[in-house]
Amino acid sequence: MSGVTVRVPAKVNVQLAVGGARPDGFHDLANVFLAVSLYDEVTATPAETLTVTCEGPDADKVPLDRSNLAARAAELLAARHGISPDVHLHIVKDIPVAGGMAGGSADGAGALLACDALWGLNTPRAELLDICAELGSDVPFSLVGGAALGVGRGERLTELPVGGAAGGAAGGAFHWVFAVADGGLSTPAVYGEFDRLNEGVAVPEPAASPVLLDALRTGDATALAGALANDLQPAALSLRPSLAATLAAGTDAGALAALVSGSGPTTAFLVKDPESAESVAAALIASGTCRTARVATSPAAGARVLD
Ligand SMILES: C[C@@](CO)(OP(=O)(O)O)[C@H](O)COP(=O)(O)OP(=O)(O)OC[C@H]1O[C@@H](n2ccc(N)nc2=O)[C@H](O)[C@@H]1O
Numbered sequence: 001m002s003g004v005t006v007r008v009p010a011k012v013n014v015q016l017a018v019g020g021a022r023p024d025g026f027h028d029l030a031n032v033f034l035a036v037s038l039y040d041e042v043t044a045t046p047a048e049t050l051t052v053t054c055e056g057p058d059a060d061k062v063p064l065d066r067s068n069l070a071a072r073a074a075e076l077l078a079a080r081h082g083i084s085p086d087v088h089l090h091i092v093k094d095i096p097v098a099g100g101m102a103g104g105s106a107d108g109a110g111a112l113l114a115c116d117a118l119w120g121l122n123t124p125r126a127e128l129l130d131i132c133a134e135l136g137s138d139v140p141f142s143l144v145g146g147a148a149l150g151v152g153r154g155e156r157l158t159e160l161p162v163g164g165a166a167g168g169a170a171g172g173a174f175h176w177v178f179a180v181a182d183g184g185l186s187t188p189a190v191y192g193e194f195d196r197l198n199e200g201v202a203v204p205e206p207a208a209s210p211v212l213l214d215a216l217r218t219g220d221a222t223a224l225a226g227a228l229a230n231d232l233q234p235a236a237l238s239l240r241p242s243l244a245a246t247l248a249a250g251t252d253a254g255a256l257a258a259l260v261s262g263s264g265p266t267t268a269f270l271v272k273d274p275e276s277a278e279s280v281a282a283a284l285i286a287s288g289t290c291r292t293a294r295v296a297t298s299p300a301a302g303a304r305v306l307d
Pocket residue numbers: 013016025026027028029031099100101102103105135136137138139152153154187188191261262263264
């Protein structure tokens with residue numbers, strides 16, 4: 001076999017409810033993930049040693065050493081099977097880096113699936129999900145895709161139905177525009193700012209909103225727009241105040257709703273149809289408040305081996 005390519009989607013958090021800091025430094029979440037149709041591709045080919053390469057507009061921001069989540073995935077999988085992680089991993093990166101869209105997590109999940117196929121391991125799905133959780137809180141969702149509620153630190157998933165389809169199914173129930181910011185935001189720094197802003201406040205137990213889950217299930221974009229919520233948004237705005245202008249530019253242009261994607265700084269705009277997506281994207285670019293704007297649909301399928 002010459003190589004195996006896996007395609008993995010980005011995510012947006014349609015609800016990110018954050019609890020207080022835990023003793024281990026993580027936060028308990030009710031994290032409602034939705035996979036969107038922006039993808040990275042990871043190709044695994046046989047090699048004498050573990051190497052990573054990357055191409056794409058943000059490639060210079062991606063570490064190519066063992067800290068790359070794709071490399072770590074190959075190492076963890078190989079260790080579990082008692083083999084050496086000798087593989088070349090090539091990442092074609094289209095997901096914004098450090099943008100709150102889980103691009104690194106996508107590459108971790110993609111490398112795991114690609115190496116599993118290349119090495120003929122047939123690792124059971126439950127074991128792959130365990131390795132994903134070890135790699136990072138968001139990585140299990142990158143494998144699963146569709147829509148899911150993540151609890152614990154976000155790694156314990158329950159798949160959710162969207163617009164009548166099963167959680168893992170691809171489809172075009174919702175239309176989005178993503179405004180890509182200049183530069184990234186560090187996820188630990190945003191959680192740290194959340195803690196600072198909530199000092200002395202009794203942070204409630206995070207819980208998924210029944211109204212939001214219902215809007216997802218029925219594919220009702222207007223109801224979903226009213227229920228979008230991100231507890232990290234004040235922290236992201238505090239660290240990057242310029243995001244307020246981006247959010248306003250998208251809503252002024254006719255988006256149903258706007259929010260920061262996860263820890264940011266990518267901002268997400270829910271729109272009613274593909275035409276509205278094009279006009280909101282054009283308005284965002286013209287506003288000069290973002291680096292570029294991307295159009296996408298959801299839900300998108302999780303990590304998949306390409307033929
Ligand atoms: C905020 C979210 C929302 O989905 O994603 P991004 O927007 O960054 O993509 C996630 O919670 C990010 O998940 P992920 O990026 O996998 O985080 P991890 O590698 O597990 O943890 C990185 C750091 O983030 C903080 N962290 C992460 C998850 C969590 N539930 N509580 C935390 O406090 C901790 O400081 C941790 O050391």
